[in-house]
Amino acid sequence: MLRFCGQEKCSIDANGRVKLSPRFIEDFLQRCGGDVVIHSLPEGAVAVYPEDVYQQMRASVGQAAEKAGLSLVQRRILRSFGALSQPDQITRQGRLTIPQAYRGNAELLPGTEVYLVGVEIGIEIWNAQRWEQELQDINTHLLQKGELEMAADLSAVNNEGIKGI
Amino acid sequence: MLRFCGQEKCSIDANGRVKLSPRFIEDFLQRCGGDVVIHSLPEGAVAVYPEDVYQQMRASVGQAAEKAGLSLVQRRILRSFGALSQPDQITRQGRLTIPQAYRGNAELLPGTEVYLVGVEIGIEIWNAQRWEQELQDINTHLLQKGELEMAADLSAVNNEGIKGI
DNA sequence: GAATAAAATGGATTATAATGGAATATATTG
DNA sequence: CAATATATTCCATTATAATCCATTTTATTC
Numbered sequence: 599m600l601r602f603c604g605q606e607k608c609s610i611d612a613n614g615r616v617k618l619s620p621r622f623i624e625d626f627l628q629r630c631g632g633d634v635v636i637h638s639l640p641e642g643a644v645a646v647y648p649e650d651v652y653q654q655m656r657a658s659v660g661q662a663a664e665k666a667g668l669s670l671v672q673r674r675i676l677r678s679f680g681a682l683s684q685p686d687q688i689t690r691q692g693r694l695t696i697p698q699a700y701r702g703n704a705e706l707l708p709g710t711e712v713y714l715v716g717v718e719i720g721i722e723i724w725n726a727q728r729w730e731q732e733l734q735d736i737n738t739h740l741l742q743k744g745e746l747e748m749a750a751d752l753s754a755v756n757n758e759g760i761k762g763i
Numbered sequence: 764m765l766r767f768c769g770q771e772k773c774s775i776d777a778n779g780r781v782k783l784s785p786r787f788i789e790d791f792l793q794r795c796g797g798d799v800v801i802h803s804l805p806e807g808a809v810a811v812y813p814e815d816v817y818q819q820m821r822a823s824v825g826q827a828a829e830k831a832g833l834s835l836v837q838r839r840i841l842r843s844f845g846a847l848s849q850p851d852q853i854t855r856q857g858r859l860t861i862p863q864a865y866r867g868n869a870e871l872l873p874g875t876e877v878y879l880v881g882v883e884i885g886i887e888i889w890n891a892q893r894w895e896q897e898l899q900d901i902n903t904h905l906l907q908k909g910e911l912e913m914a915a916d917l918s919a920v921n922n923e924g925i926k927g928i
Numbered sequence: 929g930a931a932t933a934a935a936a937t938g939g940a941t942t943a944t945a946a947t948g949g950a951a952t953a954t955a956t957t958g
Numbered sequence: 959c960a961a962t963a964t965a966t967t968c969c970a971t972t973a974t975a976a977t978c979c980a981t982t983t984t985a986t987t988c
Contacts (some may be wrong), residue, residue, distance in 0.1 A: 608965075613946065617965065635765060640905035649765070670806060673882065678901045680882040684769030689948075699770040699878075703902070739913065746920040773975075778936065782975065856938070 601625045603716035607726065614701060614708050615693045622714060622721055623692040632688035634720075638700040642728055646694065647720035652683065696723065766790045768881035772891065779866065779873045780858045787879060787886055788857040797853040799885075803865040807893055811859065812885035817848065861888065 606619045618626070626632055630648035637645045637652065647655070656679060681699075688694050696706050705725035706712060713729040715722045724732065771784045783791070791797055795813035802810045802817065812820070821844060853859050861871050869890060871877060876891035889897065 611966075612968090615947090620964075640902045640909065652765075673804070673806075673810075674901065676882040676884065677880065677887070677897070678905065680768045681770050681880045681898070681901075683765070684881070685765045691948075693948090695946080697769060699772070739917075743917055743920060746917060750920055776976075777978095780937090785974075854938075858938090860936080 601629070601716075602718050602721055605716065605729075606714045607711065608714065609711050610696065610706060610708050612708050613695070614698070614706075615695045616712065616714065616723065618688065618692045618694060618714065618721075620692070622716070623688065626688050632690075634686050634688060634694075635683055636686045636697055636700065638682040638703055639722070641732070642704055643722050643724045643732075644696060644700050644704050644706065645717070645720055645722045646686075649685070651719050656683075766794070766881075767883050767885055770881065770894075771879045772876065773879065774876050775861065775871060775873050777873050778860070779863070779871075780860045781877065781879065781888065783853065783857045783859060783879060783886075785857070787881070788853065791853050797855075799851050799853060799859075800848055801851045801862055801865065803847040803868055804887070806897075807869055808887050808889045809861065809865050809869050809871065810882070810885055810887045811851070814850070816884050 602622070602625050604621070606622070608616060608619075610616055626634060626646075626648065630650065633649045634646050635649055635652035637647065639645055659675075659679075684697055686694060686697065696704075701707050704723070705728065706723060711726040713724045713726055715724060715729065767787070767790050769786070771787070773781060773784075775781055791799060791811075791813065795815060798814045799811050800814055800817035802812065804810055847865075849862055849864075851859060851862065861869075866872050869888070870893065871888060871890060878889045878891055878894040880887045880889055880894065
């Protein structure tokens with residue numbers, strides 16, 4: 599079954615909350631009972647992951663916590679995870695409060711238009727304008743990659759001859 | 764479960780105390796009953812660790828006590844832990860007094876705006892302005908890293924050619 | 929060593945913000 | 959077009975944060 603996909607446009611209420619679409623609510627309830635982790639992304643948006651998904655992501659980066667604190671570098675790593683992530687709850691009405699501290703960087707202040715974007719392992723919340731820009735950037739990148747692939751296909755003829763076709 | 768994470772903005776009261784957020788209070792009570800160690804960080808902030816976390820960090824530096832007095836390096840390590848750390852208590856109202864001696868270096872004088880920052884193994888208390896700078900530095904670094912990864916994705920096409928066709 | 933002054937502590941009060949629920953408006957479906 | 963479902967707004971309640979004040983402790987001075 600396909601989870602956490604599609605996009606929905608909606609707005610942030612006066613208290614800094616978003617109401618999720620029924621599909622996303624269902625996805626989160628089934629996956630984690632509504633216990634999620636909000637993560638502030640450097641590209642200017644926030645991600646919402648089921649708690650265990652976040653734990654997995656976090657663990658893959660490593661860094662046994664207690665050894666840290668000794669070096670400036672390790673403290674910065676801890677900060678970048680600790681400060682930029684925090685637990686949250688999807689209420690029984692399907693609402694989610696965006697943490698105060700993350701609103702500025704993501705431009706998600708009360709009243710703004712946003713997109714809820716499915717990213718397969720969770721969702722992301724984007725300022726509407728920014729999301730439209732991001733979509734464009736993604737497209738540009740994919741097109742560039744496509745061009746490079748076509749070029750590589752041609753140059754392969756010189757180097758190896760044709761295998762596949 | 765996720766502990767010691769997120770950020771909260773608040774201010775230092777007239778007597779040099781901060782009131783922790785309920786989440787941090789809970790984290791400390793569960794972890795150590797409110798017995799913490801304050802450590803003055805060279806980057807200009809103070810860290811608050813549960814006592815046992817601090818002990819572990821301290822232990823990982825080595826059995827300095829026996830070797831003490833033998834080398835300048837050892838003596839300096841002892842000093843940096845001895846002089847720059849001291850025990851403290853989170854009161855039953857969730858307040859924490861910032862030791863006089865550490866207020867200057869961290870710019871945490873009575874009346875100033877601060878951030879309480881979760882760092883997974885404890886929290887850090889930052890002067891608000893300084894923290895905003897630090898966050899920006901962290902974000903810039905993460906963004907740069909991201910850009911490099913995107914570039915690598917493109918150049919991978921050249922190296923591998925097309926496999927699929 | 930006693931008295932005074934300064935500071936620190938703990939509690940309580942007030943103001944502000946977050947929360948949950950319900951009602952209304954809008955969109956979607958049959 | 960009617961009925962249902964979903965989104966948005968509003969309001970009452972609760973929780974939280976900041977402020978103030980009385981008490982205790984510590985330091986200083988005579």
